[in-house]
Amino acid sequence: MRRLPLALLLIAACSLPLIPGCGDDDTSPQPPSQPAPDGGTPDGGGTGTPDAGPDAGAGDTTAPSVISSSPAEGTTGLYPVEVYYRTTGQAGLSERKVFTVEFSEPMDTSVIQATLLNLTDSTATPRSVQGTWAADGRKLTLVALQPDEGGPVLEEDSSYALDLKGFRDPSGNPLDATHPGLGDGRLDFKTGANDPLLNHACGHTLVDTVLPVSASATPTGTVPRTDQTHKLYEVTMPQEGSGYSGYTRLRLAPETAYVLFLDHEVSVALSTSTDGAPVDSSIETAPPACSGITHRVLFTAPDAPEVRARFTSPDSKLRVILEESF
The missing domain is CATH 2.60.120 (Jelly Rolls)
Incomplete structure (x- = not known):
C-alpha cells in the first residue's frame, strides 16, 4: 500500500470539527456572545453606561406647606384653655389647648414636636408641644399642657406663635416658610379673655x-x-x-x-x-x-x-x- 505524506495526513485531520489544536489560533469552543447591558451595545448603539431606570433622578425637592390649621393663622380672641378630664398620670380635671395642622403632602412622622413661643412676655421660656400624626402623615394634632411650674395653658390677651419650621417631608425638604399659609413658618395667634367661672x-x-x-x-x-x-x-x-x-x-x-x-x-x-x-x-x-x-x-x-x-x-x-x- 502506498503511504501518504505526513503533511497531507495533518491537513485531512484538521478538516474534522472535533480535533483541537489545528491552525494558527485556538479554535476551542467559545461561549455564545451575550447581549450588551442596558444602555449600551457593542456596536456603538449606546454609551455603555447602565440605564438609571425610570425612578431615578434628582429626587423630591418640593418643600411642603401648611394648607390649613386650627386656629387659623392670625386668629385673635382665641379662648386660652380647654377643660378636660385627664386619665393618664395623676387623673383628674386639668386644662390643655389642642392645635391641628394639615400639610400639603405626607410628612416625616418621626418629627412630632413643635415649639410654643409667648410673644407678649419676652421672659417666658419657649415650651415644647407634643403631637400625634394621622395615619396619612398629613395631619398633626398638637396638645399644649399646663406649664410644669403651674399657671394657665395660655395666658389671656397674649400673642403666641407655634413654631413649625422643624417639620419636613420624607425626602428631607423643610417646611416652606414663605408659603402664604403661614408666611414665616410659625402659626401666629392671639388669645382672648379667660373665664374662670x-x-x-x-x-x-x-x-x-x-x-x-x-x-x-x-x-x-x-x-x-x-x-x-x-x-x-x-x-x-x-x-x-x-x-x-x-x-x-x-x-x-x-x-x-x-x-x-x-x-x-x-x-x-x-x-x-x-x-x-x-x-x-x-x-x-x-x-x-x-x-x-x-x-x-x-x-x-x-x-x-x-x-x-x-x-x-x-x-x-x-x-x-x-x-x-x-
Whole structure:
C-alpha cells in the first residue's frame, strides 16, 4: 500500500470539527456572545453606561406647606384653655389647648414636636408641644399642657406663635416658610379673655353625677327646683306641639347676678312666681371651654321669693348648671 505524506495526513485531520489544536489560533469552543447591558451595545448603539431606570433622578425637592390649621393663622380672641378630664398620670380635671395642622403632602412622622413661643412676655421660656400624626402623615394634632411650674395653658390677651419650621417631608425638604399659609413658618395667634367661672362649670360637666328633673308643663302646681349652684341638672321637658317645653323654679338671693350654663341652645324665659313679671336675661354663645357647655344665660335675680324658668327646645332633654357670678 502506498503511504501518504505526513503533511497531507495533518491537513485531512484538521478538516474534522472535533480535533483541537489545528491552525494558527485556538479554535476551542467559545461561549455564545451575550447581549450588551442596558444602555449600551457593542456596536456603538449606546454609551455603555447602565440605564438609571425610570425612578431615578434628582429626587423630591418640593418643600411642603401648611394648607390649613386650627386656629387659623392670625386668629385673635382665641379662648386660652380647654377643660378636660385627664386619665393618664395623676387623673383628674386639668386644662390643655389642642392645635391641628394639615400639610400639603405626607410628612416625616418621626418629627412630632413643635415649639410654643409667648410673644407678649419676652421672659417666658419657649415650651415644647407634643403631637400625634394621622395615619396619612398629613395631619398633626398638637396638645399644649399646663406649664410644669403651674399657671394657665395660655395666658389671656397674649400673642403666641407655634413654631413649625422643624417639620419636613420624607425626602428631607423643610417646611416652606414663605408659603402664604403661614408666611414665616410659625402659626401666629392671639388669645382672648379667660373665664374662670365657665371653666369651673365645665368641671361639673365632666365629673358630677347628673341630677334628673322632670319639668312641669305649667308654671303652677308642682314645679321642680333647679336652683342649687354647682350642680349638673338634666331637665326632661314634656312635649308641646312639635317640640318640648317645661318649667322649673329657682329660689335665689335677691339682686344677685347669676349664670345659667346650657349644653345646647334653647329658648329660656324667666319670670317671677308671684305675678309672672318677666326677668331681664340674655343668652349668648359660650367660649369653647369644654364640650358640655355651649351657651349661657346671664341675669340678676329680682327681689322676689322665686323665679320660674321656662325652657323650650326641639329636644326633650337639656343639661343646666346654675352658678353665682364672681
